Each structure stands twice: as C-alpha cells, then as structure tokens.
Amino acid sequence: MLLHAIELHRIAIPLVRPFETSFGRETERELLLIRVRTDIGDGWGECVAMAAPLYSSEYVDAAAHVIERHLGPALLAAGPFTAVTVSSLLSHVVGHRMAKAALEAALLDAELRQWGVSFGEYFGAVRDRVECGVSVGISPDIPTLLDEVSGYVAEGYRRIKLKVKPGWDREPVAAVRDLIGAELGLQVDANTAYSRDDLDTLKALDEFGLLLIEQPFVEEDIASHVWLASKIQTPVCLDESITSTDVAIDAIERGATSIVNIKAGRVGGYLEAVRVHDACRERGIPVWCGGMLETGVGRAANVALAALPGFTLPGDTSGSSRYYAEDLTEPFELVDGHLVVPTGAGTGVTVREELVADWACASVVTIR
Ligand code: OSB
C-alpha cells in the first residue's frame, strides 16, 4: 500500500469510576488515536500510551511528537510497503514501542480491510470468544472494594485482578478471597511497587491461592524476580519488563516469569505480540492478554489476539462498560463471562467519528 497521510486525534474520555494503581489515579482516559489514509483505504489504530509517563516512559505527548517528527515521515517517505514491514521501516528509532504499535495497527487495519480478513484470522485465532477477567483499582477502603468486586462477579467476570501496593495488599486480598470463594481466579498486580525488603509481605499472599503476582519489582530488575520466584509459591508474571520476544525468552529462561502478560503496545505491535505468544507457547509458558484501558478500537484487536491458542488464562479484556459509559465503537459486552472475537475485516469495528470529534482535547494533526 502507499501511505498518503497520518492523522493524529487526541481525545479524553471520562471513566465511569476513577482508576487507581500503585503509580497513579486517573479520572479520564486521555489517548491518541491514529487514522492512516492510504491508496487502499483508511485504517484506525489506538496508542496505549497514557497521559503521564508513570506506567512506562512513553506518554501521549511524546507518542504524538515522535510520530509527527520521526515515525510518520519515515513511513511517508518509504514508497509502497505492507504492514508486516512497518516494524523494520521504523527500527532505526530506538524505543517508542507504543507509538510504533499504534501505527502498525492502523496500517494493518487498512490492509486487512482491503483483503477482507479479520485481525483474528490473520493472527491465527482458534476461538470465537475469549474468557474475560477484570482489573480492579485500589479503593478508598475495603467495603468500597468489595462492593465493586461484587458487581463484576455479578456481571460474570471469570477472574479478578487486584491492584496492590505496600499497605494495600494482604487485607484487600484476604477480603476479596473471602467474598468470591476459593474457585474464582484471583491475581494481583503491583506495577513495580515492591522491593526485596518486602519478601515477608509477598510471601504472606501465598495462602490465598493466587493465579499469579504481576510485576512486583522494577522493570529492569529481572534478577530480583528470579530471586522472588524461588521464595514464594505464587507464580511470578512479568508485564512492564517484557518489551520484546527476546526479552521474554531471556526472562523465561532465567526463571523470572512462569506466566507472561502480553500487551501489543508494550512490545511494539500486534505482530511482535504474536511472536511473544509463539515463543511462550514453544516453552510451555501460559500467556494472557493485558489491557491499557482501551476503547473499542484497541479492545477489538486485543480480543483477536487473546483468541490465539497460548492465551490459556482470562485476560484484562473486559467489556466496554468497565471503563466507559459510551465506547468509541460498537460496545463490547460480556456474554457468559466472554467477549466475542470480531469477525469483520480488519479490527471489525467501526469508529464513531462524531465521538472522536466530541471528545477531542486538541486539534487534529495531519502529517503528509
Ligand atoms: O499494569 O496491567 C497494568 C492499566 C493501565 C496501565 C497498566 C495496567 C493497567 C491495568 C488495566 O491493569 C488493564 C485494563 O483493564 O485495560
């Protein structure tokens, strides 16, 4: 295809309730959406970078900037190309994986729409629906947390993930395990909030039969995760640390992670995410699909990815209503604890352009 233009749409969407993690508290989702205009049609991609560089070094302003100044011009100068070559066309730029992933997703959407092929078919989906979990933020108090979790259980979510941090760990985990019973899957996500000094606290979580503990330590510190994995029973799962297939293989071989959270944005694109999946599968490592408060655009692609055979644990692929009263596309709704994998060409969803305009928080930037 030949790329004619890239549009950067900056929007902010109110969240149905604040979302608090060990790294911050959000009341709205500010994000960057990309539309590519090509000779074979248009495509949309969602950039998962957040407003501030707290989960990762990437953030919305930086993603928009690097696309405008570096990534966009490289693609516009490239002549005809296919979506599979996008990552190599952008490999001279170090990092900025979320920005690269959004561009690749938009171009893949344009290409697959023309071919009449869905993301799921293209990635190698083996299921037509995926089992869903939900990520639950840090609450002001335990009763509020239990009230929120009860609502999700009633909606049919198949697994609960609690955000934890020092001072908000054993008590909420104990209370939620008590509420949901022994059968429903429960896991925790620390977003790097702990250190080796917290071993006793982390070990105390063993009694709750957690599916996993996600990213207890800083992302660069693979060695401490190896150390922790030998000291606790709960399986250690890396999120922030896994930035590519090579890093995933290294972390697995060193024993730092026995389960992997896959997020396409964090590894530089859905095609790399499929490679991470394949590498984990070859090594018998279960994976699950992470989330970044996506709108329907990113959620559609995540659900397609989560339909691959190695995704054997429920993902953070919750329904649209988990975060948004109104979604940017047709809403994703839980049916019997599952989301249906879209079958239409490309992402299979349609962007409601009037909402992109209504929620705009900056002027559209077009790069040609
Ligand atoms: O660590 O998985 C994470 C949201 C934003 C940034 C990082 C994370 C999360 C979540 C929510 O846990 C995932 C979702 O429901 O989309």
Ligand code: MG
């Ligand atoms: Mg995480």
